[in-house]
Amino acid sequence: MHAYRTHNCSELRAANVGAQVRLSGWVHRKRDHGGLLFVDLRDHHGITQIVTDIDSDAFRTLESIRTESVVTITGDVVARAAEVVNPNLPTGQIEVRAREVIVQSAAQELPMPVAGDAEYPEDIRLRYRYLDLRRERVHKNIMLRSNVIASIRQRMIGQGFTEFQTPILTASSPEGARDYLVPSRVHPGKFYALPQAPQMFKQLLMVAGFDRYFQIAPCFRDEDARADRSPGEFYQLDFEMSFVTQEDVFAAIEPVLHGVFEEFANGRAVTPAPFPRIAYRDAMLRYGSDKPDLRNPIEISDVTEHFRGSGFGIFARIVEGGGVVRAIPAPGAGAKSRKFFDDMNDWARGQGYSGLGYINIKSGEPGGPIAKNLGEEATAKLIAALGLGPDDGVFFAAGKELDAAKLAGAARTRTGEELGLIEQGVFKFCWIVDFPMFEYDEEAKKIDFSHNPFSMPQGELEALETKDPLDILAYQYDIVCNGVELSSGAIRNHKPEIMYKAFEIAGYSKEQVDQDFSGMINAFKFGAPPHGGSAPGIDRIVMLLADEPNIREVVVFPMNQKAEDLMMNAPSPVMAKQLRELNIRIVEQSKS
Numbered sequence: 001m002h003a004y005r006t007h008n009c010s011e012l013r014a015a016n017v018g019a020q021v022r023l024s025g026w027v028h029r030k031r032d033h034g035g036l037l038f039v040d041l042r043d044h045h046g047i048t049q050i051v052t053d054i055d056s057d058a059f060r061t062l063e064s065i066r067t068e069s070v071v072t073i074t075g076d077v078v079a080r081a082a083e084v085v086n087p088n089l090p091t092g093q094i095e096v097r098a099r100e101v102i103v104q105s106a107a108q109e110l111p112m113p114v115a116g117d118a119e120y121p122e123d124i125r126l127r128y129r130y131l132d133l134r135r136e137r138v139h140k141n142i143m144l145r146s147n148v149i150a151s152i153r154q155r156m157i158g159q160g161f162t163e164f165q166t167p168i169l170t171a172s173s174p175e176g177a178r179d180y181l182v183p184s185r186v187h188p189g190k191f192y193a194l195p196q197a198p199q200m201f202k203q204l205l206m207v208a209g210f211d212r213y214f215q216i217a218p219c220f221r222d223e224d225a226r227a228d229r230s231p232g233e234f235y236q237l238d239f240e241m242s243f244v245t246q247e248d249v250f251a252a253i254e255p256v257l258h259g260v261f262e263e264f265a266n267g268r269a270v271t272p273a274p275f276p277r278i279a280y281r282d283a284m285l286r287y288g289s290d291k292p293d294l295r296n297p298i299e300i301s302d303v304t305e306h307f308r309g310s311g312f313g314i315f316a317r318i319v320e321g322g323g324v325v326r327a328i329p330a331p332g333a334g335a336k337s338r339k340f341f342d343d344m345n346d347w348a349r350g351q352g353y354s355g356l357g358y359i360n361i362k363s364g365e366p367g368g369p370i371a372k373n374l375g376e377e378a379t380a381k382l383i384a385a386l387g388l389g390p391d392d393g394v395f396f397a398a399g400k401e402l403d404a405a406k407l408a409g410a411a412r413t414r415t416g417e418e419l420g421l422i423e424q425g426v427f428k429f430c431w432i433v434d435f436p437m438f439e440y441d442e443e444a445k446k447i448d449f450s451h452n453p454f455s456m457p458q459g460e461l462e463a464l465e466t467k468d469p470l471d472i473l474a475y476q477y478d479i480v481c482n483g484v485e486l487s488s489g490a491i492r493n494h495k496p497e498i499m500y501k502a503f504e505i506a507g508y509s510k511e512q513v514d515q516d517f518s519g520m521i522n523a524f525k526f527g528a529p530p531h532g533g534s535a536p537g538i539d540r541i542v543m544l545l546a547d548e549p550n551i552r553e554v555v556v557f558p559m560n561q562k563a564e565d566l567m568m569n570a571p572s573p574v575m576a577k578q579l580r581e582l583n584i585r586i587v588e589q590s591k592s
Contacts, residue, residue: 004072010046014093016077021096023048024072024104026134027065029115037062038095040115041073042134049086049095050075058098068107068114068134074100122552127566129557141554144264145542149216151263152237152538155256161214161239166201168194168218173516178222180232188583194220197535199454200520202240203492206531207523212252214239216538224561227550228484228540231563234551236487237541240533246475246491249532250274250431257479257486257536261427264545271429275479279434288326288397288409290435293483294428296416300408303327303396306382312373315357318398325398326408327386330415333393334361340418341368344395347414353407357396359383364390413483427544429481434458437474438505448506451476454520455490457502464501479536481544489534496524 004024012021025043032038037059039050050073052058058073065071075098086092111127112120114134125132132138153163172179172193179193195201197219205213217238225231237256241249254273261270276294283290286299304324307315315325333340341358348356359371359379371379386394395415397407416422437457439450447469455474457463463472475491493499499521503513513521542554552558559565579585 001074008045009041009043009048010090012048012077012091012094012096014079017079017094019077020074021077022072022074023050023096025070026114027062027067027069027071027107030062030067032063039098041071041096044139046090048091049080049089050098051078051095052098056098058101061101061103062098065103066107066109068110068131069103070105070107072102072104073098122560123566126552126558126560129567133556138553141542141546141548142556144546145538145554145556148260148264148542148545149538151260152256153216155259156214156237156239159212159252159256161212162210163215164205164210164213165215166195166198166205166217170195170201171519173200180220180222183582183584185581196221197236198238200517202238202533203454203494203520203531204523206240206242207526207528211242212239213241213533217535222563225559225563228543230539230551230555231559231561235538236535237538238533238535240531242529242531244491244530244532246433246477246532249489249491249534250477253479253534253536257429257541260541261481261545265427267425269426271427275429275431277431277433280432280436281434283432284402284405284409285326288328288405288407288412289483290432290478291480291483291485292409292430292432293413293416293422294430295423295426295482296412297421297423298329298331298412298416300412301327301329301386303382303385306374306378306385307398310373310378311375312357312370315370315396315398323399324401324404325396326404327382328395328397328408328411328415329386329388330358330393330395330419331389331421332391333415333419334363334389334391336360336393341393341395344411344414344418348397348407348411351407351410353397353403354399356407356411357398358393359396360393361388361390370396427481429479432478432480433476434473435476435478436470437472437476437502438469440470446507449502452488452490453503453506454492454499456493457498460495461498461501464498464505469505475532477534479534484540484544486540487534487536489532491530491532494524494528494530496521499524 001022006022009023009025023041025041028040028042028047030037030039035054037052039062040047041050052062073096075096077094078097080093080095112124112131114131133142169182169192172181173196177196182192182194184190184192198215198217202213215238217236218233219236220233223229223231241252254275258270258273280290283292285302288300302324304319307325308319310316319325341360345355357370359366359368366379366383388394395411397404397411435451437450438447441448451474455476458473458475478488479486493502500510500513539551539554543551546554548554
C-alpha cells in the first residue's frame with residue numbers, strides 16, 4: 001500500500017465498499033456525536049467522511065488535533081445508511097472507518113477558519129493567503145483560472161498561432177503608465193524596466209517574419225488598484241498577426257473568446273460571433289461609456305434641441321453655452337415614489353456633478369420641475385420623441401459633451417441596477433471601434449494621442465496631412481464584455497513616415513521618436529508587414545467567468561490596494577551592501 005494514499009478524497013464510491021484504503025489530507029471539520037467522531041477529510045480533489053468510535057486509537061488521535069492538521073488515515077470503506085447519504089457530495093454514499101491515523105503535520109490555532117463561508121478582513125486573507133486558498137470558493141476560482149488558460153492556449157494554437165516568450169527585463173517607455181524600474185549592477189546609474197506589455201516585442205516578431213504570435217504574458221504597471229485591475233502585475237492573452245485587416249483580427253479572436261466563455265459559462269448564454277461593432281462616438285452617445293454593459297437595455301438619447309430656448313432656464317443656458325442634454329429613460333420608474341428620483345439626484349451630486357433633472361410620468365401625467373417649466377406641449381413632444389410609456393420616468397444630464405456623457409453613462413448603470421433591468425446569466429460582448437486618434441489635453445494645452453500612439457490612422461499619411469487632428473479616427477478597437485473592458489488593440493502603424501508625422505502632431509520631434517522608440521522605428525525601415533493584434537486580460541476573463549466582483553479573488557497571490565504583499569512582506573528594505581553593489585543611495589523624503 002502506498003505510504004500516503006491509495007485514493008484521493010473525491011474518488012471513493014459505493015463500488016469500493018469493503019476495500020481497505022489509505023487517504024491523506026487536511027482535517028476540514030470534526031463532529032463529535034458522543035461515542036462516534038466524524039471527520040471530513042479534505043484534499044485538492046474533494047472530501048471524504050471518516051468515522052471512528054470512542055474505543056479506537058484513531059478516535060483519540062483525531063479528537064486531540066485541531067482542524068487543518070494534515071493526517072494519513074488507513075481504514076475500511078463502508079456504506080452509509082440510506083437516511084444519511086449525502087447527495088451533494090461525490091463520496092456521499094460511503095464513509096471510511098478509520099483503523100490507523102498518522103499525524104503528518106499538526107496545525108496551530110488558526111488566524112482564520114477554512115471551513116464555512118464567513119467573510120474575513122482583506123488584510124487577514126492576504127497575510128494568510130495559503131489558508132485562504134484552501135477555502136472552497138477561492139480554490140475553485142484558481143482552478144478555473146488554470147483551466148481557462150489551458151483552454152485559451154489550445155484554442156490559439158488551433159487558430160494557427162505560435163507561442164513565444166518576450167523579455168521581462170527591457171527598456172523604459174515614455175508612454176503609458178509608470179514603469180517598475182530595475183537597477184543594473186554592471187551598468188551603474190542605468191535601469192531596466194519591467195514590461196508594461198510586450199507591445200514592441202510582439203510587433204518586432206512580425207517584422208522578423210513570424211506570422212501569428214501569442215503569449216500568456218505577464219505585464220507590470222505601477223498603477224493604483226481597482227476592482228478590475230491588480231496593482232503591480234497582471235496577465236494577458238497577448239497576440240499579433242501579420243498581413244491582416246481589423247476584421248481579420250476580429251475573426252481570429254472571436255472564436256477563441258466565445259469558445260472559452262461558452263466552455264466555462266455553466267449554462268450562461270454567450271454572444272455568438274460576430275460580436276456587435278459599435279463606433280466610439282455612438283457608444284459615448286447611446287451608453288455614456290466606451291465599455292458599455294449591453295445587459296442593460298437602457299439607451300441614452302441626445303435631447304439638446306428640445307431644451308434650446310426652452311422654458312427650463314438652467315438647461316437652456318447650458319445649451320446656449322455649447323453644452324448638451326442627454327436623456328436616460330427609466331422604464332417603469334413612474335410607479336416609484338418621488339424619493340426614488342430625489343435619491344438619484346442626490347447620488348449624482350455625490351459623484352461630483354451638479355445633479356440630475358427628471359420627469360416622472362404617472363398614469364400618463366408627467367410631473368416634476370422640468371415638465372412644469374417646459375410646458376405641456378414641449379413636454380409632450382419630448383416624451384413622444386423618447387417613446388416613453390404612461391408610467392415611465394426619464395433623467396437628464398446636462399453640461400459639456402464629455403461631462404454629460406459620463407454622468408449619463410453612470411446614471412444609466414445605476415438606473416438599470418435600481419430598477420432590476422440588468423439581464424442576468426448572460427455574457428454580452430461587443431467591439432468598440434473607430435476611436436479618435438488624437439484628443440486635446442486641456443491641462444497641457446496641446447494635442448496628444450487619445451488611445452495608442454502606435455495605431456494606424458484611418459486614411460494613413462493623407463489624413464494626418466490634410467485633416468483636423470481631432471477628426472482623425474484610428475484603427476483602434478476595444479473588446480468589452482458585460483461592461484468590462486477585456487482588451488485594447490489596433491492595426492499598427494508600420495510605416496516610419498506615418499509614425500514620424502503622427503508623433504509630430506502630438507508634439508514629438510523626429511529626434512525624440514528615434515531616441516525613445518529606436519528599436520521599433522529602426523526595424524520598420526527594413527521592411528515591416530501590415531500587422532495588428534490585441535491583448536485580452538486573463539484576470540478579467542476569469543473574474544467574469546467566476547462571477548467575482550474583485551479581481552483579487554481570481555489571482556493566486558494578490559497584493560492589497562497599496563501594492564503590498566502582506567504574506568511575503570514586500571516591498572521591504574534591502575541591505576546596504578545590496579544598494580552599494582547597485583550604486584544606489586536612498587534619499588529620505590522631506591517631512592514637509
